[in-house]
Amino acid sequence: MNRNSDCDDENTQCNGIDDISPDQGHTIPILKKILDLSTKLQDLKHRHIALSDEVKLTTNSFPDPNFLKSFQLLGSEYELLKRKYLHESSERMRLYNEVIELKGNIRVFCRCRPLSENEIANGTASVINFESSHDNELQVICSDTSKKQFKFDFVFKPEDNQEVVFAQTKPIVTSVMDGYNVCIFAYGQTGTGKTFTMEGTPEHRGVNYRTLDELFRISEERRGTMKYELLVSMLEVYNEKIRDLLADSSTQPTRKLEIKQAVDGTHEVPGLVEAPVYGIEDVWGMLKSGNRARSVGSTCANELSSRSHCLLRVTVMGENLLSSQRTRSHLWLVDLAGSERVGRTEVEGERLKESQFINKSLSALGDVISALASKSAHIPYRNSRLTHILQSSLGGDCKTLMIVQVSPSARDLGETLCSLNFATRVRGIESGPARKQMDLTELFKCKQMVEKLKHDDKETKKLQDNMQTLQLRLAAKEHICRTLQEKVRDLESQIAEERKTRLKQEGRSLATASALVSSKKAAVQKAVTEKKPPLGPSKFRMPLRRISNFLPSSSPLPSKKRVGTSSMAPASAHGKENIARTTSNIEKAEGLSRPRRRVSIAVRAPAPSTAQLLQPRRRVSIAAIRLDTSYITTPLRASASGFNGGSNIMEEPCQQSSIRSRKARYSRLFGPLPELRALNENTPIATSKFMGSPMQADSRVAKHPTLVALQRKPLLWSPLKLRGLKNNRRTLVLPSRPSIEM
Numbered sequence: 217m218n219r220n221s222d223c224d225d226e227n228t229q230c231n232g233i234d235d236i237s238p239d240q241g242h243t244i245p246i247l248k249k250i251l252d253l254s255t256k257l258q259d260l261k262h263r264h265i266a267l268s269d270e271v272k273l274t275t276n277s278f279p280d281p282n283f284l285k286s287f288q289l290l291g292s293e294y295e296l297l298k299r300k301y302l303h304e305s306s307e308r309m310r311l312y313n314e315v316i317e318l319k320g321n322i323r324v325f326c327r328c329r330p331l332s333e334n335e336i337a338n339g340t341a342s343v344i345n346f347e348s349s350h351d352n353e354l355q356v357i358c359s360d361t362s363k364k365q366f367k368f369d370f371v372f373k374p375e376d377n378q379e380v381v382f383a384q385t386k387p388i389v390t391s392v393m394d395g396y397n398v399c400i401f402a403y404g405q406t407g408t409g410k411t412f413t414m415e416g417t418p419e420h421r422g423v424n425y426r427t428l429d430e431l432f433r434i435s436e437e438r439r440g441t442m443k444y445e446l447l448v449s450m451l452e453v454y455n456e457k458i459r460d461l462l463a464d465s466s467t468q469p470t471r472k473l474e475i476k477q478a479v480d481g482t483h484e485v486p487g488l489v490e491a492p493v494y495g496i497e498d499v500w501g502m503l504k505s506g507n508r509a510r511s512v513g514s515t516c517a518n519e520l521s522s523r524s525h526c527l528l529r530v531t532v533m534g535e536n537l538l539s540s541q542r543t544r545s546h547l548w549l550v551d552l553a554g555s556e557r558v559g560r561t562e563v564e565g566e567r568l569k570e571s572q573f574i575n576k577s578l579s580a581l582g583d584v585i586s587a588l589a590s591k592s593a594h595i596p597y598r599n600s601r602l603t604h605i606l607q608s609s610l611g612g613d614c615k616t617l618m619i620v621q622v623s624p625s626a627r628d629l630g631e632t633l634c635s636l637n638f639a640t641r642v643r644g645i646e647s648g649p650a651r652k653q654m655d656l657t658e659l660f661k662c663k664q665m666v667e668k669l670k671h672d673d674k675e676t677k678k679l680q681d682n683m684q685t686l687q688l689r690l691a692a693k694e695h696i697c698r699t700l701q702e703k704v705r706d707l708e709s710q711i712a713e714e715r716k717t718r719l720k721q722e723g724r725s726l727a728t729a730s731a732l733v734s735s736k737k738a739a740v741q742k743a744v745t746e747k748k749p750p751l752g753p754s755k756f757r758m759p760l761r762r763i764s765n766f767l768p769s770s771s772p773l774p775s776k777k778r779v780g781t782s783s784m785a786p787a788s789a790h791g792k793e794n795i796a797r798t799t800s801n802i803e804k805a806e807g808l809s810r811p812r813r814r815v816s817i818a819v820r821a822p823a824p825s826t827a828q829l830l831q832p833r834r835r836v837s838i839a840a841i842r843l844d845t846s847y848i849t850t851p852l853r854a855s856a857s858g859f860n861g862g863s864n865i866m867e868e869p870c871q872q873s874s875i876r877s878r879k880a881r882y883s884r885l886f887g888p889l890p891e892l893r894a895l896n897e898n899t900p901i902a903t904s905k906f907m908g909s910p911m912q913a914d915s916r917v918a919k920h921p922t923l924v925a926l927q928r929k930p931l932l933w934s935p936l937k938l939r940g941l942k943n944n945r946r947t948l949v950l951p952s953r954p955s956i957e958m
């Protein structure tokens with residue numbers, strides 16, 4: 217369509233050129249073209265919008281429910297397959313281990329090196345026949361007539377290269393990735409290719425390098441389900457001493473290393489360098505530096521003879537990402553020093569000493585193998601450093617592979633036979649099933665953590681219990697506190713009420729008393745004015761002649777009430793005692809001296825004058841109490857009876873008759889007049905008011921009213937004063953100012 221329109225445009229253009237003038241012929245077609253192009257642009261814009269809408273619709277319709285469903289199904293299928301894969305791989309591992317166990321956890325391979333150039337040049341014949349090697353057998357031609365047959369788990373011919381050797385070794389070494397301890401050691405006469413098999417050369421890498429390469433490959437392969445960490449250590453046992461081959465001897469002195477048994481039962485060498493490796497490049501560099509540090513020397517059998525046992529240890533720490541199961545296993549790759557006949561190798565001096573140590577340790581290894589083979593109760597692992605360090609990886613629950621190296625040379629026949637016999641013994645060992653090595657360090661840590669958690673839980677529970685108890689106690693105390701506060705508030709309001717009431721009562725009492733006093737005064741004044749002259753000064757005072765009682769018939773506070781009030785004195789021990797004593801004494805005195813009397817005496821002065829008449833008249837209150845004479849203490853006998861004051865009057869009973877007679881005399885002298893007696897009998901006065909007076913004891917004795925009046929010690933009766941007494945914790949009976957009113 218566009219093409220047509222373009223053609224149309226072109227036609228139009230052609231036509232236009234024909235119709236218009238030469239001046240307009242350039243402008244109009246261009247304008248037309250611009251218009252056409254604008255229209256086309258508009259069309260294109262519309263189409264773009266339409267297409268964009270279409271695309272939008274497609275994008276929005278992308279999360280189709282069916283698609284989502286299928287996506288979810290695929291996800292669940294993936295999970296299922298993953299689980300199945302894990303199950304299958306674990307099953308494969310189990311079956312694989314079963315096969316290894318059926319084959320025997322201690323396996324023996326035999327490898328024969330090729331004849332060296334020198335041997336070939338010397339025309340040395342091979343004494344080993346490999347015709348039946350396909351059956352893992354070899355024949356040693358001892359002589360023309362005798363051949364000795366040996367059978368191993370695998371026999372490598374001289375032409376078998378390193379790859380073939382590792383292909384057979386690989387299934388065992390890779391068990392370390394499944395958590396099994398593995399030990400591979402090369403054993404044989406010196407110069408038979410042990411180092412060549414284990415270490416190899418850069419061109420012909422040995423078991424060590426290939427094993428680590430394989431471990432890294434497996435680690436990468438199991439990346440989704442397992443997480444591995446590889447640590448490498450390298451040490452040598454030289455003359456029964458352990459030497460760290462990875463330690464930097466240039467910066468730090470060579471440390472003496474010892475074998476220790478760890479908590480989890482494994483044998484460790486504390487202080488040994490454990491270098492983490494993350495790739496084969498790291499391993500190769502490490503192996504090279506370790507091998508450089510190794511003790512080597514030249515013997516007539518081998519130019520670069522290993523004079524020590526070299527041990528490469530690979531620690532594999534695995535964690536199953538699905539089950540979180542952790543494993544920690546060791547792979548020992550051991551290149552033993554060569555067994556040699558001292559006489560034959562013609563060594564002496566330091567080399568001889570080295571050879572003796574080497575032979576001794578190899579002999580110890582032979583003893584351990586023999587003990588394991590014969591299932592002896594005691595395995596002499598500790599007879600040498602070599603067997604001691606390999607204790608966890610030799611026999612028992614680990615996988616062991618021995619590669620016995622032999623020489624095909626007729627000159628080495630004797631050593632070859634020795635090595636093959638030894639290897640045969642090793643192969644005869646029936647070990648139990650290998651056991652997966654769980655990471656016991658982690659387990660131990662977990663156990664410790666569990667124990668700590670349990671302990672912490674207990675402590676937390678205890679603390680929680682304590683806290684709850686304390687909270688309960690606190691709540692109870694708060695409750696008590698609130699109750700007490702409420703009580704205090706109630707008591708305060710009660711006290712305030714009582715105070716008000718008392719003030720009112722006091723006010724009323726005072727009013728009553730003042731009214732009485734004023735009326736009494738008026739009466740007395742009247743009586744005195746009518747009958748008696750006013751009292752003169754004391755020195756001119758005449759003896760009393762007449763006594764009149766102007767006290768009201770009833771006291772504002774009855775005596776019983778006052779006694780009761782006194783019992784409300786403060787409850788101190790001393791106060792209580794005093795009050796009790798006083799009360800009992802008062803009761804006793806009341807019983808003896810009833811009726812109580814109070815006498816008011818008005819005395820007129822002897823020389824009445826006009827001025828004296830205007831003087832205030834004096835009133836004297838006299839108390840006469842009938843008391844048991846035995847309780848009386850007079851001033852005269854106060855010293856004899858230990859008189860100390862009013863409060864002690866009744867404490868010492870008077871028992872002596874002489875004192876009684878004196879008392880009778882005093883009674884006659886100071887006894888009240890007969891007319892006063894009559895008055896006293898009708899005057900109800902509180903006995904307690906006069907308690908403590910030395911003359912109050914007996915009404916019969918109180919003969920002299922003036923003396924009685926002067927020695928009277930009145931009691932306070934005002935409620936206010938009583939309250940004051942109460943507050944001051946004073947006894948009810950108190951010596952006070954004489955109530956003689958002037």
Ligand SMILES: Nc1ncnc2c1ncn2[C@@H]1O[C@H](COP(=O)(O)OP(=O)(O)OP(=O)(O)O)[C@@H](O)[C@H]1O
Nearest residue numbers: 329330406407408409410411412518521522553554
């Ligand atoms: N399978 C083999 N193929 C080729 N060369 C070999 C093989 N085995 C050993 N050799 C060679 O034999 C020589 C001695 O080998 P090697 O040093 O490994 O013996 P060794 O048992 O470790 O001796 P020593 O116990 O004295 O250390 C080396 O030069 C090595 O290259």
